[in-house]
Amino acid sequence: MKNRKTGEARLLxxxxxxxxxPLDRRLLLGPGDDCAVLRHAPGKDLVITTDELVEGTHYLARFAAPEDLARKLIRINLSDLASMGEVTPVSCVVGSGLRKDTPEDFILRFMKELKAEALRFGISIAGGNLAGARENHFYMTVWGESGGSELVTRYGAKPGDLLFNFGPLGLAAAGLEILLGGRAAEKKKFPGLVKAFWRPEPLLKAGALLGRTGLASAMLDNSDGLARSAAIISELSRCRVLVSPGEGACPPELRAYSALKKKPWRHYAVNGGEDYGLIFTSPAKELARIKALLPGALVVGRLEKGxxxxxxxFNGKVESFEHF
Ligand SMILES: [Mg+2]
Structure with missing residues (x-):
């Protein structure tokens, strides 16, 4: 990806x-990171993000239960908080645009699961909005508090740092492919992949640990795939990022599924999105400390000047992502 950019990336x-x-001098971090940061009192920051799920863009109605949507909506928002470091989620506002033919039961089920998830993650639902729409969509703005430690942005990486992934890699993309394919047998055979698509785990504890220890020089959550995440770190931290996920980054279920589809597993790991793991950088000398604190964290690349x-x-040479 010598800088292949999607239309969406260019627009962003x-x-x-x-x-x-920033007219508001309390706004420490504005557009361009996973969250905005507003210092509302000395040493006290509000960390804010927003995200949505749109029918036809992020999912299809035929494979989306209201509970799936509620869970995923809250989790993708909390994942952005996790990627900023030590942040305690506080509250959210939530809204939806709904087609006229949406059954009331669908909305009640969505609300019930949203409440269960909010309680699970310890956040309040502070308000929201409802409107009619041509396609169903669900959106949320969530905020958390921080103050104890420095937050981790996307632009602190340095040449010599290693690139790490903590969390699933490529699983959600394979899960989405299974859901789009609509084959019940595949869904049954690869439950972990489908679950990865619908129930990403916001890695708040890992994010907090990396924030508190100051080990991560840059961090973001993996919403658009390893390739896009590497490109973002490269642009914002002004470094060359070489991505090289090793065999250890592929869990057995993804290995079995890619073999069935006759595609390299790295196709999913590198290009696939919506895993919501943490992608971060850290000086190479911190490798042992990171392994001790987060044994699941894997080196998936390195940074150079450039x-x-x-x-x-992994195929013996350096390649741009287009050739992959
Ligand atoms: Mg993000």
Missing amino acids: EHIEKTFRF SGSELEN
Whole structure:
């Protein structure tokens, strides 16, 4: 990816530039990171993010139960808080645009699960909005508090750092492929992949640990795949990122599924999105400390002086992502 950018990435860049005019001096971090950060009292920060699920874009009605949507909506938002470091989730507001033909039972089930999830993660639902719409969509804004330790942005990585992944890699993309394919036998055979798509785990404890110890120089949650995450770190931290996920990054279920589909597992791991693991960088000398604190964290690349992001090693040479 010597800088292949999707239309969405280009538009986001334009949005971030356009709105970078913080009139409020308490706004420590504005557009362009996983969350905005507002210092509301000395040493006390509010950490804020928003995300949504749109029918036809993020899921299809035929494979989405209201409980799935409620769980995923809250979890993808909390995942953004996790990627900022030590943040305690506090509350959210939630809204939806609904087609006229949406059964009342669907909405009640969505609400019931949303409440159960809010209680599970210890956050309040502070308000929201409802409107009619042509396609169903569900959105949320969530905020948390921070103050004890420095927050981790996307732009602190340095040449010589290692690139780490903590959490699933490629599983959700395979899960979505199974759901789109609609084959019941595949769904039954690969439950972990489908679960990875619908129930991402916001890695709040791991994020807090990395924030508290100051071990992560840059961090984001993996919403758009390893390749896109590497490109973001490369652009914002002004480094060259070489991505090289080793065999250890592929769990047996993804290995079995990619064999069935005759695709390399790295196709899912590198290009697939919506895993919501933590992707972070750290100086190479911290490798042992990171392994001790987060045994599941895997080195998936390294940073050099320069620009751009490319794949390295697993087929014996450096390649741009387009050739993969
Ligand atoms: Mg994010």
